[in-house]
Amino acid sequence: GENVEQHPSTLSVQEGDSAVIKCTYSDSASNYFPWYKQELGKRPQLIIDIRSNVGEKKDQRIAVTLNKTAKHFSLHITETQPEDSAVYFCAAILSGAGSYQLTFGKGTKLSVIP
Amino acid sequence: DTAVSQTPKYLVTQMGNDKSIKCEQNLGHDTMYWYKQDSKKFLKIMFSYNNKELIINETVPNRFSPKSPDKAHLNLHINSLELGDSAVYFCASSRTGGSSYNSPLHFGNGTRLTVT
Numbered sequence: 001g002e003n004v005e006q007h008p009s010t011l012s013v014q015e016g017d018s019a020v021i022k023c024t025y026s027d028s029a030s031n032y033f034p035w036y037k038q039e040l041g042k043r044p045q046l047i048i049d050i051r052s053n054v055g056e057k058k059d060q061r062i063a064v065t066l067n068k069t070a071k072h073f074s075l076h077i078t079e080t081q082p083e084d085s086a087v088y089f090c091a092a093i094l095s096g097a098g099s100y101q102l103t104f105g106k107g108t109k110l111s112v113i114p
Numbered sequence: 115d116t117a118v119s120q121t122p123k124y125l126v127t128q129m130g131n132d133k134s135i136k137c138e139q140n141l142g143h144d145t146m147y148w149y150k151q152d153s154k155k156f157l158k159i160m161f162s163y164n165n166k167e168l169i170i171n172e173t174v175p176n177r178f179s180p181k182s183p184d185k186a187h188l189n190l191h192i193n194s195l196e197l198g199d200s201a202v203y204f205c206a207s208s209r210t211g212g213s214s215y216n217s218p219l220h221f222g223n224g225t226r227l228t229v230t
Contacts (some may be wrong), residue, residue: 034218043221087155104157
């Protein structure tokens with residue numbers, strides 16, 4: 001079925017280093033790709049999103065790249081800080097049974113080591 | 115002034131009981147959702163609903179039913195609770211659903227359901 005694959009499931013980096021999380025999707029018609037950050041015990045919150053008409057988007061230390069041909073997109077966090085530690089989810093709009101649903105990857109637990 | 119609010123925050127109950135979780139959004143969004151997050155942190159959509167259409171994830175047992183008194187509210191009713199229903203349930207809303215999706219999801223703070 002239609003799904004979103006996310007890798008890695010866990011990621012540890014030293015403070016100041018970069019972190020990269022990658023996702024692939026199956027529906028070539030997908031046109032919206034958000035990333036959510038979920039801190040322990042809290043709700044997922046949108047940190048950045050990208051639409052299919054652009055290949056890259058940046059917001060301070062966070063960037064997302066999209067390769068529609070290969071059907072994959074990535075989150076890049078530079079100069080990581082301890083407060084970046086959280087679970088990150090990618091998502092994509094997937095169609096199925098005549099409807100469109102925002103489907104999430106399984107999450108990446110990022111740990112930034114001081 | 116929380117945009118998406120759900121109650122209760124915690125819910126502990128015994129197997130076989132029936133319970134409800136309430137959700138309200140004040141963002142003026144036209145589509146609301148329920149997601150289930152299990153112990154492995156997987157976020158799975160259960161329902162999406164706007165004033166025209168209810169879309170049910172086929173994997174959701176029919177013991178779960180959404181009820182929407184108006185477009186600002188989407189409550190979740192669960193009958194005959196089972197141990198496997200224990201999870202965190204998130205309500206969410208967005209401005210537009212469908213293929214012309216252009217509005218991010220706003221999540222509530224979640225309801226941690228524990229079935230004993």
